[in-house]
Amino acid sequence: MATSSRLGLLREPDFGRLFAATALGQLGDRIIFLALPLVAIMALDADEFQVGLLTTMTTAGSLLVGLPAGAWVDRMRKRSVMISTDMARSLALLTIPVAWSADLLTIWWLYTVALFHGILTVFFDVAYISYLPHLVGRSHLVEGNSKLSAIRSVTSISGPSIAGPMVGWVGAPATVLASSIGMAMSGLLAMNIRNREQKPEPSERPQLGREIKEGLKFVLKYPALRAIILGDGIFNLFLVMYQAMLLIFLEREMGLDSFEIGLILSGMGCGALLGALLATRISRRVGHGPIIWIAPLVTCPLTALMPLARPGWSVYVAAVGLASLSMGGVVRVVSQSSFQQALTPDHLLGRMSATARFVSWGGIPLGGFLGGVLGSAFGAKATLWIGAVGMTLSILPNFLSPLRTMRQLPEQVDTSPLPEPDHRR
Template sequence: MPKSSRLGLLRNRDFRRLLAATALGQLGDRIIFLALPLVAIAALHTDEFQVGLLTAMTSAGSLLVGLPAGAWVDRMRKRSVMISTDLARALSLSTIPVAWWADLLTIWWLYSVALVHGVLTVFFDVAYVSYLPHLVGRGNLVEGNSKLSAIRSVTSISGPTAAGPLVGMVGAPATLLASSAGMTMSGLLAITIRKREEKPEPSERPQLAREIKDGLKFVVKYPTLRAIMLGDSIFNLFLVMYQTMLLVFLEREIGLQPFGIGLIFSGMGCGALLGALLATRVSKRVGQGPVIWLASLVTCPLTALMPLARAGWSVYVAAIGLAALSLGGVIRMVAQSSFQQALNRPGSNGDSIP
């Protein structure tokens, strides 16, 4: 096989820079995933309800701005939105260690940062998904998503593995500085991407309320999109519940130290990496549509192993279920993202959607 064929999109300079920016940003995000709840659990000694509320604040962004975010981002250059939200998230996270050192940190401070971070992440994710088709073209979406998912999976392994010892050495609040640094470098690297979209003309855009209404009508009109939206809502609701109590369970019930918790979450990253490597092949063999529902249906039941675990070796065996969850989730998201991005390409009117 020619070297150019093996490299694929890696020959594209701008895609390589997006890949590197993704690695840095996701590394910071994976550290947040472990360190932010541990600030509440270990540093502030909060109860389970407060930890759950902290996670809810992180997820509340999608409820608050999920509908208008797409319409707002559609009026802006996607690359600029990615850069500005990366830098703003980095700044908000850096306030936590500063407040901790000044003895001002409270759970309400964490709630505020989590909410701001969650809202900014919604805008970043919308811009990121919308920018990729512009950068690589519709025909390369599955390859592009697979390579980006592989990078995210590698950081899912390295992030918690690095975060565990860091939390143990310098504490959870100071560890968030590493997250802030990763997102800052991600934003700065994205500035070097040369390919930019034309700025949308405000005069040619419909009213914001009308865009939201049209978007909802478009989703509701087609059974496939309705099923994806409903499935995502149910899956994410219960995933957030599971992950929120998982940290409390590992720290207080199992008695794991930050390093051990990091190893458990690194196992999830291994599953995600395997999923990214298999995603293109599985989508081609099974079909992009069936993969979207089949991947999670096959892998999610194994997460029941974790609540059955006890202190000792059984918790690491139970981590296989978490790795399976990540494997299925990545395969599903690669297929689903490619499907949605193809529908949102310029000139697509949805006529071919089932």
């Protein structure tokens, strides 16, 4: 196969810049995924409930601004939103090592930064998802999503493998500085994208409530979209319960150090990379609709290997289950993201993305809170069991929907109003 054929969209300079910006931003995000809880666990000696509450603060933005974010983003240039939120997140994260060096860092400081960072991430993600159809065209959505998922998966491997040793060498608070730098460089790269959208035409009387209602009505109207976001909501609730206790389980019950924890999380990134590389091929062979429920059905039960593990070699066998979960998750997300983007008209992309995120991510803060409560009451291992069962059951909404047999991506819906009838004789 020719190199140019393999590169595909990467031959386009603007997509290449978005690809590079994604790499740096996601690298910073993956470092935070490991470093921020370890700041709480190792530097501040946080207990299970406090770690669960930190996860809640990180993800509470979806509930606080999830719906209005879509309406606001639809009024703005998506590229500008991405740049400004990258820079603001970078500055917020920078305060953690500064506060640590001044002996001012507390768990409440972490909660505040996590909440602010999470709110900005909502705006970034809504703009990011809405921007892709403009940049690559609807006919290249699966390829674009696959390539961006691939680079996110690479950073899922490299992020923890970088963060683990860094936490051991310089401490968790100082490691957050690397994440701040990655976010800033991502914003700088996005500034160089030349293909800029036209600013959306403002409505004569913009009404936030009406615009939010339009997004909700669109998403809830179509059974396949309803099933996707409901299945996502169930999956994310139990995934975050699982993740909230995973680091505590590995560090306190399995006796792993930060490097070993980073190695296991890097294994999850390897699974995600494999999923990204295979997503287009698998979706075409199995069908874009069926793969949305088949992928988690095959991979979610394997997460039960972790609570079965004992200190020693078996924990690394259990890590294969986590890698499988990541692989299935990426295959599912590539297909369902392409499905959502293909169906949605341009002027509703931001609201569709925000509405889907609000519903499907709305349970994430609750998942973090419940993970902390269950971990305190029954222990980290029992919480992992509950998470594994719940993630497996998340296939039901998609299995019971039209997605079960929809092999092709849908056509874009025409939401333009019908012309007024001509009553003249």
